Amino acid sequence: MHTAQDNRLRSRRSGHRQIRLVTGLVAAGAAASTALVTGGLAQGGKHTADAATTVSSSTKTITAAKKATTTVKKTASTRTLQSASSAPTVSTSTAVATSGGS
């Protein structure tokens, strides 16, 4: 009778020990996973932020380059127009008449 009771008691203790052990392991695993995922996401977020900064600075460079190109083109066009307008114009008919007259 005593042996049967002892066995039951031992079995109960063993069962409770197993529950505590598994619960502890799962709790530790869950906490570690949370820390790991949080860290991983933060690292990923940092990379994303870095990439965004790079893209932003590249975009700025491209915009500045485009502006510079436009300015150069405009300046060149203005100069061409200016030089064209200031160049002496000789009408063809005058030139023909002059050459025919001599």
Added chain:
Amino acid sequence: MTDWYLIRATGLVSLVLFTVVTVLGIATASRWRPRRAPSFVTLGLHRSLSLLAVVFIAIHVVTAVLDPYAGVTVLSVLVPFAAHWRPLFVGLGTVSLDLVAALIVTSLVRRHLSRHVWRAVHLLAYVSWPAAIAHSLGTGTDASSPWSQAATLVCIAAVGTTLTARLLRRDGLPKHLAPQGAS
């Protein structure tokens, strides 16, 4: 910004823990037990891991409310579909949370309830868990990430397999997991 990452991490871990608890719940109802372990081990694990899952769900919810970027209000935590952002999927998370609260409270006061009432409320776990899965897929920032999708698929497979095995009872399980008597 750490809050934002903590919300996402605890969300995923809560889902996995909720899945483990659901699987253990089905196992308990089916009277399955691990080999060479007393029969109360499955039920004991189901209870203690339920409380652990509640802790992680609580961290998930509290950080979501505290983080201004998440934009989750106390009202949307308590009342389903009251959120401004993705009301359907945030609302499903609220439904799941409210049902989990009902399951926990009724289990804590089980002595004062009739078995039928407790069982009827406990069956709501079959609504709560899918609602949590839908919340994760629809709201989760990482829902499109392969690692998140893999975790969700494993969760669905675990509950799906256990539930199928419970429904089939005798044929789908190894001998040591076979039901020990009627449920």
